[in-house]
Amino acid sequence: MGTAAIDVRGLWKIFGPKADRIIGSPDADLEPAQLRAKTGCTAAVRDVSFEVRPGEVFVVMGLSGSGKSTLVRCLTRLIEPTAGELRIDGQDVRAMSAKQLRELRRHRVSMVFQHFGLLPHRKVVDNVGYGLEIQGVGKAERHEKARSILSLVGLEGHEDSYPEQLSGGMQQRVGLARALAVDPEVLLFDEPFSALDPLIRRDMQAEVIRLHREVGKTMVFITHDLSEALKLGERIAIMRAGAIVQVGTPEELVGAPADDYVADFVRDVPRAQVLSLRWISRAPEPDEPLDGPELPADTVIHDAVPAAMASDRPIRVVADGELVGVVSRVDLLGAVRPEPGPVVVAAPIEQSAEKPAEEPAEEPVDEPAGESGGSEESGGDEPVASGEAGEEEQPGEDAQEEQPARNEGDTSATAEARTRGGAWVASTGAPGEA
Numbered sequence: 001m002g003t004a005a006i007d008v009r010g011l012w013k014i015f016g017p018k019a020d021r022i023i024g025s026p027d028a029d030l031e032p033a034q035l036r037a038k039t040g041c042t043a044a045v046r047d048v049s050f051e052v053r054p055g056e057v058f059v060v061m062g063l064s065g066s067g068k069s070t071l072v073r074c075l076t077r078l079i080e081p082t083a084g085e086l087r088i089d090g091q092d093v094r095a096m097s098a099k100q101l102r103e104l105r106r107h108r109v110s111m112v113f114q115h116f117g118l119l120p121h122r123k124v125v126d127n128v129g130y131g132l133e134i135q136g137v138g139k140a141e142r143h144e145k146a147r148s149i150l151s152l153v154g155l156e157g158h159e160d161s162y163p164e165q166l167s168g169g170m171q172q173r174v175g176l177a178r179a180l181a182v183d184p185e186v187l188l189f190d191e192p193f194s195a196l197d198p199l200i201r202r203d204m205q206a207e208v209i210r211l212h213r214e215v216g217k218t219m220v221f222i223t224h225d226l227s228e229a230l231k232l233g234e235r236i237a238i239m240r241a242g243a244i245v246q247v248g249t250p251e252e253l254v255g256a257p258a259d260d261y262v263a264d265f266v267r268d269v270p271r272a273q274v275l276s277l278r279w280i281s282r283a284p285e286p287d288e289p290l291d292g293p294e295l296p297a298d299t300v301i302h303d304a305v306p307a308a309m310a311s312d313r314p315i316r317v318v319a320d321g322e323l324v325g326v327v328s329r330v331d332l333l334g335a336v337r338p339e340p341g342p343v344v345v346a347a348p349i350e351q352s353a354e355k356p357a358e359e360p361a362e363e364p365v366d367e368p369a370g371e372s373g374g375s376e377e378s379g380g381d382e383p384v385a386s387g388e389a390g391e392e393e394q395p396g397e398d399a400q401e402e403q404p405a406r407n408e409g410d411t412s413a414t415a416e417a418r419t420r421g422g423a424w425v426a427s428t429g430a431p432g433e434a
């Protein structure tokens with residue numbers, strides 16, 4: 001388990017009666033809807049294992065109802081896992097006492113939520129300093145720290161405003177500042193930007209990338225938006241029906257999807273923007289000239305095009321001064337094909353010419369798997385009655401514990417995310433919808 005910032009092994013969260021009896025029984029392998037029908041239980045997180053490295057941005061991505069929020073809340077036991085191992089910086093979180101857990105949440109792991117959870121009657125500076133106040137830090141020091149963090153997130157001058165005086169994007173910056181103020185080792189983000197307008201959302205994504213560069217914290221970021229995942233994640237875990245289907249870099253997910261589900265997710269990703277020369281390079285043929293243009297191995301295909309156009313020699317791909325392989329124009333073009341599969345041979349010209357212009361749109365279209373996956377999962381994903389959250393630890397006195405594990409706010413968020421999850425597939429041009 002070593003030096004991982006977060007180490008999760010065989011983690012389960014099953015909601016419902018006698019949940020622990022399901023693990024290890026044949027019922028554990030049932031599809032979510034079948035399990036619910038048979039036992040009344042929901043397996044929200046199913047045998048999940050992953051490691052997050054110190055300083056890494058690790059994204060958990062999945063459609064609505066796939067178990068992301070439950071998983072991230074399990075990490076600090078805001079939701080109590082049913083089974084599995086959980087370590088943060090080598091410490092066994094499942095063995096922690098209530099006091100140790102409070103310490104963990106107050107000092108070492110901060111959360112940023114979609115609904116900012118700001119205290120309306122407190123000024124921005126006091127919201128940001130709230131975690132420090134809970135820690136017992138004096139007012140002058142709190143304010144000083146809060147001011148410096150507010151300037152880090154671009155909110156200088158707003159210290160004395162109240163949350164309602166700020167836009168949604170600014171409120172989310174306050175949420176970010178509040179999470180950063182306690183100087184945690186780990187930041188957990190649960191769909192923090194889902195409620196923001198697209199442009200503000202883009203700004204906030206850039207902000208997270210910048211902050212990560214500046215403060216270097218370990219970050220776990222939950223999203224249902226693949227483009228957000230690809231933008232932020234050094235590695236991405238794809239969740240489906242409570243389980244992790246694949247963990248990989250954006251390049252690994254796009255270049256070598258583990259199964260059809262992941263392949264469908266990444267189908268519309270522009271491969272030329274994600275795949276690097278290292279990924280597509282190969283050993284030179286014996287008679288191949290090696291005096292072509294030289295490019296670093298991490299150059300993405302898109303950026304290699306000018307060099308490929310300028311020379312008919314294969315590109316020499318280098319890393320640390322060593323040749324790692326070559327890439328020809330044919331290799332470049334082959335790599336941007338959406339997916340390996342049968343080559344579609346165009347119809348003879350005279351036939352095509354007779355076809356009406358709309359014809360191509362009427363060709364059989366693969367069902368967008370994102371949608372079918374979504375309806376399957378969200379279909380069985382009944383809204384959670386707020387009363388059910390009673391099972392979980394309830395808001396406590398610190399900033400993180402103030403966030404309900406599940407409340408009526410989350411229920412509407414779930415509905416909203418569901419719509420957005422569906423809209424994503426359409427907006428990113430699923431076949432036949434372009």
Ligand SMILES: Nc1ncnc2c1ncn2[C@@H]1O[C@H](COP(=O)(O)OP(=O)(O)OP(=O)(O)O)[C@@H](O)[C@H]1O
Nearest residue numbers: 015042044064065066067068069070381388414417
């Ligand atoms: N307190 C609860 N009691 C019973 N079932 C729950 C509870 N919380 C979540 N679930 C169920 O667990 C599954 C996973 O939910 P979860 O909210 O973790 O998914 P998600 O991927 O975060 O989705 P969303 O993006 O919509 O929040 C869903 O089927 C959900 O209905």
